Amino acid sequence: MxxxxxxxxxxxxxxxxxxxxxxxxxxxxxxxxxxxxxxxxxxxxxxxxxxxxxxxxxxxxxxxxxxxxxxxxxxxxxxxxxxxxxxxxxxxxxxxxxxxxxxxxxxxxxxxxxxxxxxxxxxxxxxxxxxxxxxxxxxxxxxxxxxDKVLDRLEPIDIVLLETQHEKAFYDLNMAWLERYFPGQIADKDRVILSRPQQEILLQGGRVWVAIRKTKALDSVIGTIAFAPLGGGSSNPKKGEVFKLSVAEHAQGKGVAQNLLSTAIDFAYQQGFSMLSLETASCLEAARHLYDKNGFVEKVFPAPSLYARADVYMEKSLVLKSNRDSL
CATH class of the missing domain: 1.10.10.10 (Winged helix-like DNA-binding domain superfamily/Winged helix DNA-binding domain)
Incomplete structure (x- = not known):
């Protein structure tokens, strides 16, 4: 018409x-x-x-x-x-x-x-x-x-590890976020990671979590976050990175991003990582507020970023759970 x-x-x-x-x-x-x-x-x-x-x-x-x-x-x-x-x-x-x-x-x-x-x-x-x-x-x-969008806001949300059935949503959610905020700065690396999370993240020792609403058919995925180890060995502290934190626009404001980030932080604690890092953009005020609230501190980039859109580098020092629990 x-x-x-x-x-x-x-x-x-x-x-x-x-x-x-x-x-x-x-x-x-x-x-x-x-x-x-x-x-x-x-x-x-x-x-x-x-x-x-x-x-x-x-x-x-x-x-x-x-x-x-x-x-x-x-x-x-x-x-x-x-x-x-x-x-x-x-x-x-x-x-x-x-x-x-x-x-x-x-x-x-x-x-x-x-x-x-x-x-x-x-x-x-x-x-x-x-x-x-x-x-x-x-x-x-x-x-x-x-x-579906209203029910995503009304019903309980679970944070679970990525399964094959979630991979398309992992790609779609993150690509929609990139196209909204940085349409001219989507890197080839973005497409590779998003289209091949098993090979690019999970098989490299990383994790991907998704926020889902359980349905009778396919899970409704409304958020994602990824974690990757950055190396370290017996003589070096273990460091990790969080990335691909994305929440569907219609589901924002319900604490989903906080739950996803908390899941990644808790995993890093449990696995004995001493530091978490992330890259973000100064124009993303809500994201910056979330990272500040969770103890991430802005620092100088240790190396040039792979992404032209990233102009902020942040780190969070982790106290091992055994030490935290004894305080």
């Missing part, structure tokens, strides 16, 4: 609307929320106001009176709303949330909060042309599953 421009505006908006309602209903179903996604505007309005007439609901939501009347009649039959008489005018009926409706809105609140975060991330872009903005929005909303 995009090829016909503004003449298909109504159809494109309806397609978006229908898709979003289907996705939200799927989320409600998976989270055992016993209401229809189409009820939300009326439910939220009555949750805030207490009680209103059908006409008042229609006016405040800018909907037709017949449409609201039809919807609220259905909601009354399902026990979501209840009808009462206006104390000041017995000829006037008011609608309010039933006990069941109040309970449903209480249960759905955490879902709505995470849905709001995901949708805000999808709509955070700038464009001076509405049709261009609509195309961007369609790309964000229609590609991938809103339900």
């Amino acid at each position: 995009e090829q016909f421009g503004v003449l298909t505006l109504g159809s494109r908006l309806k397609r978006l609307s229908d898709h979003l309602f289907i996705q939200v209903q799927e989320i409600y179903s998976l989270c055992d929320i016993p209401i229809s996604a189409t009820y939300f505007p009326i439910l939220r309005l009555l949750q805030k106001t207490g009680s209103l007439s059908v006409m008042e609901i229609a006016d405040r939501l800018h909907l037709s009176h017949p449409a609201v009347s039809k919807q609220t009649t259905k909601m009354i039959k399902e026990g979501v709303l209840e009808k009462t008489m206006d104390e000041h005018d017995q000829r006037r009926s008011l609608l309010r949330l039933s006990t069941f409706g109040l309970s449903a809105m209480h249960r759905v609140e955490p879902v709505l909060q995470e849905m709001k975060v995901v949708l805000e991330k999808m709509t955070t872009f700038s464009s001076e042309n509405f049709m261009e903005a609509l195309s961007i929005l369609e790309s964000e909303v229609l590609s991938g599953s809103l339900a």
